[in-house]
Every structure is written in structure tokens, then in C-alpha cells.
Amino acid sequence: MKIGFIGAGNMAGAIIGGLVKQGFDPQDIFASNRNKERLNSLKTSFGIQLCENNQDLIAQADVIVLSVKPQGMKVLCDEISQSVQQHNNLVISVAAGLEIKTIEQWLGGNIPMIRCMPNTPSLVQTGASGLHANAQVTQNQKDFSKKLFDAIGISVWVPSEHDIHAVTAIAGSAPAYFFLFMQAMQEAGVKQGLSAETARALTVQTALGAARMLDQTDETAEALRKKVTSPGGTTEQAILNFQKNQLSDIVEQAMQACSDKSVELSKVLAK
Numbered sequence: 001m002k003i004g005f006i007g008a009g010n011m012a013g014a015i016i017g018g019l020v021k022q023g024f025d026p027q028d029i030f031a032s033n034r035n036k037e038r039l040n041s042l043k044t045s046f047g048i049q050l051c052e053n054n055q056d057l058i059a060q061a062d063v064i065v066l067s068v069k070p071q072g073m074k075v076l077c078d079e080i081s082q083s084v085q086q087h088n089n090l091v092i093s094v095a096a097g098l099e100i101k102t103i104e105q106w107l108g109g110n111i112p113m114i115r116c117m118p119n120t121p122s123l124v125q126t127g128a129s130g131l132h133a134n135a136q137v138t139q140n141q142k143d144f145s146k147k148l149f150d151a152i153g154i155s156v157w158v159p160s161e162h163d164i165h166a167v168t169a170i171a172g173s174a175p176a177y178f179f180l181f182m183q184a185m186q187e188a189g190v191k192q193g194l195s196a197e198t199a200r201a202l203t204v205q206t207a208l209g210a211a212r213m214l215d216q217t218d219e220t221a222e223a224l225r226k227k228v229t230s231p232g233g234t235t236e237q238a239i240l241n242f243q244k245n246q247l248s249d250i251v252e253q254a255m256q257a258c259s260d261k262s263v264e265l266s267k268v269l270a271k
Contacts, residue, residue, distance in 0.1 A: 001028075001062040001063050001144050002028045002029075002030065002060060002061045002062050002063070003019075003028065003029055003030070003061055003062070003063040003064075003065065003148070004029075004030040004031065004032070004051070004057040004058065004060065004061030004063070004064050004065070004089075005029075005030070005031045005032070005065045005067055006032055006033075006054050006057060006064060006065070006066055006067065006068065006076065006080070007032075007033060007066065007067035007068035008031045008032070008033035008035070008038050008039055008042055008067070009033075009038070009067060010120075010123060011067050011094055011118060011122060011123075012031065012042075012065065012067040013042060013123075014118075014122040014123045014125075014127070014152050015065070015067075015118075015122070015148065015149070015151065015152055016029055016031070016042060016046055016048060017045070017046060017125075017152075018122070018125050018151035018152035018153075019148065019151045020046045020047075020048075021125070021151070022151045024151070026046050026047040026048045026049075027047070027048075027049060029046070029048040029049065030048065030049045030050070030051050030057050030060055030061050031048055031049075031050060031051065031057070032050070032051040032052075032053060032054050032056075032057045054076075054079060054080050054083070055080065055083045058080060058083040058084060058087055058089060059083065059087060061089065062089060062090065063089065063090045063091075063092060063141075063144065063145075063148075064084070064089045064090070064091050064092070065092045065093075065094065066091060066092065066093045066094070066095060066103070067094050067095075068095065069095070070095040070096055070097050070098050070265075070269050071269075073093075073095050073098055073103060073106070073269075074106055077103060077106035077107050078106065080107070081106065081107045081108045082108075084107050084108070084111060085107070085108045085111070088111065088112075089111075090112045090113070090114070090137065090141045090144075090145070091103070091107065091111055091112070091113045091114070092113070092114045092115075092116055092145060092148075093113070093114070093115050093116065094116050094117075094118055096117065096168070096172065096262070096265070097262060097265035097266050097268075097269045098115075098266065098269050098270070099115070099161060099266050099270065100113050100114075100115050100132070100134050100161060102266075102269070102270040104134065110136065111136060112133075112134065112136040112137040112138065112141060113133070113134050113136065113137065114131055114132065114133045114134075114137060114141075114142075114145050115131070115132050115133075115161060115164060116129050116130070116131050116145075116149060116155075117129060117130045117164050117167045117168055117171065117172045118149065118152070118153075118172070119171050119172050119173075119174065119175055120175050121153065121175055122152040122153055125151075125152050125153060126153050127149070127152045127153030127154070128153055128154055128155075128156075128171040129149040129152075129153065129154070129155040129156070129171070130155070130156055130157075130158050130163070130164055130167030130168075130171060130172075131145060131146065131149065131155055131156065131157050131158065132157070132158050132159075132160070132161045132163065132164055133145075133157075142157070164262075165259045165262040165263050165266075166259055168258060168259065168262040169255040169256070169258040169259040169262070170255065173258050177251075177254070178207065182203050182204070182207055185199070185203045186199040186200050186203050187199075189202065189203065210224075225239070
């Protein structure tokens with residue numbers, strides 16, 4: 001399949017880079033964007049094809065990725081709806097908060113469409129994306145779409161579009177949680193006498209190592225935590241302090257607030 005990106009920002013660039021790295025022919029990748037400098041940069045970096053306008057892109061690509069900001073989606077859909085209806089492309093949206101039924105309606109209805117919630121580590125090919133398809137999407141299109149987002153990390157299908165709100169809480173917004181925790185660790189390390197550079201290096205490597213251990217073993221996060229936590233030891237004191245301050249409750253409440261905001265935004269953006 002040939003794939004076209006309308007909007008060529010960071011996320012589109014991440015997906016394009018991942019696809020080319022995985023062996024996808026750059027001559028089968030098209031992009032359009034108002035920022036011509038950005039387009040030329042993508043062509044220089046990856047050898048993709050550029051389109052003068054969105055209609056030209058839609059005519060050439062089998063799959064269209066809408067990677068514009070949610071606030072600009074309706075204007076874009078009004079512009080391209082006739083072309084999409086004519087060519088019957090598979091449409092994939094990576095716009096946060098916008099439901100499939102809303103975009104599909106803006107595009108004239110009855111089109112195969114997938115909603116994707118990626119996250120920013122996609123920029124370094126370690127992303128986590130949630131996918132949901134409407135009834136018009138074929139199995140072949142679903143298989144291609146998963147391959148597309150697996151090129152920048154991992155992707156999972158969720159059975160209900162409502163589950164995308166939970167995906168937002170556990171993946172889409174979640175890198176910021178880890179950055180906040182690592183920021184706090186670095187600052188605490190500096191207060192205990194380490195240099196800022198040393199605190200950063202140790203924090204980053206420890207986070208990488210912990211994630212890799214969980215990824216590459218069959219053990220649960222709880223089991224790995226217990227292996228590090230010797231009774232009466234240093235780690236136990238930190239864990240007891242986290243538990244005393246109800247870390248699990250704080251995380252659950254924060255993720256629920258994130259999911260609730262995602263639901264709210266989907267209603268606001270549909271108007």
C-alpha cells in the first residue's frame with residue numbers, strides 16, 4: 001500500500017522514519033504540509049515524495065494519515081471530503097480527542113477509518129500506540145495499520161473506541177508521568193550531594209534498565225520490585241515511604257483524571 005501524510009510534524013516524521021528504517025519503500029510514502037521547509041527536510045532525510053496539495057496526495061495514496069492538530073481537523077476535512085469519498089482511502093487519525101464518528105461525519109460518512117493514540121517516544125522508535133477501527137476497515141487494512149505503528153514501537157488493538165481514553169492515560173500522556181518522576185529523582189540526588197550530570201545519568205540509566213528487565217522477563221513488576229526489596233534494607237525504606245504516602249492511589253487518581261479529560265475533550269471537539 002502507498003501511504004500519504006497530511007500534516008508533516010513530529011509524529012508524521014517519526015512514523016516516516018520508522019517505516020523507512022523497517023524497509024518500506026520511500027517512493028511509496030507521500031506527504032503534504034503548509035510548511036514547505038519541513039517537507040523538504042523530510043524529503044532530504046528519507047527520500048519520500050512530496051505533494052503540492054492534499055487532493056494530489058489523496059489521489060495517489062491508499063492510506064491517508066491525518067496528522068494535523070485537533071483544532072484544525074474540521075477545516076481540513078471540509079477541504080478533502082470530496083476527494084476522500086471519490087478515492088475511498090483508508091483514513092487514520094492520530095489527533096487526540098476526536099472520535100471516529102466525528103471525523104467520518106466531517107468527511108461525508110461511510111469510509112474505512114482507524115483512530116490511533118500514539119505517544120512521544122515514537123520519535124525514538126519506542127512508542128506505544130492504541131488502535132481502534134470502524135466496521136468498514138478490512139482485515140488487510142488492519143494488518144497494514146498495525147505494521148505501520150509497530151515500525152515506531154508497539155501497537156495494540158482495543159475493542160471499544162472508549163478504551164482509547166484509557167490508552168491516553170496509560171500511554172499517550174504517560175511519558176510525562178515518568179519524566180516528572182525522573183525529574184524528582186534527579187533533584188533529590190542533587191540535594192543529597194551528587195552533581196546534576198551524575199544524578200541525570202544515573203536516573204536515566206536506571207529507568208532504562210528497569211524497563212528493559214520488565215520487558216525481557218516473564219516476571220511481573222511486583223515480583224521484580226520484591227526481588228530488589230530486601231527486608232530491613234535500604235530499598236524497603238523507600239518503598240515503605242511511597243506506600244505511606246499512598247503512591248498507588250496517587251497514580252490511579254492521576255490516570256483517571258487524564259482519562260476523564262480525554263472524554264471531555266472528545267465532546268468539546270465534536271461541536
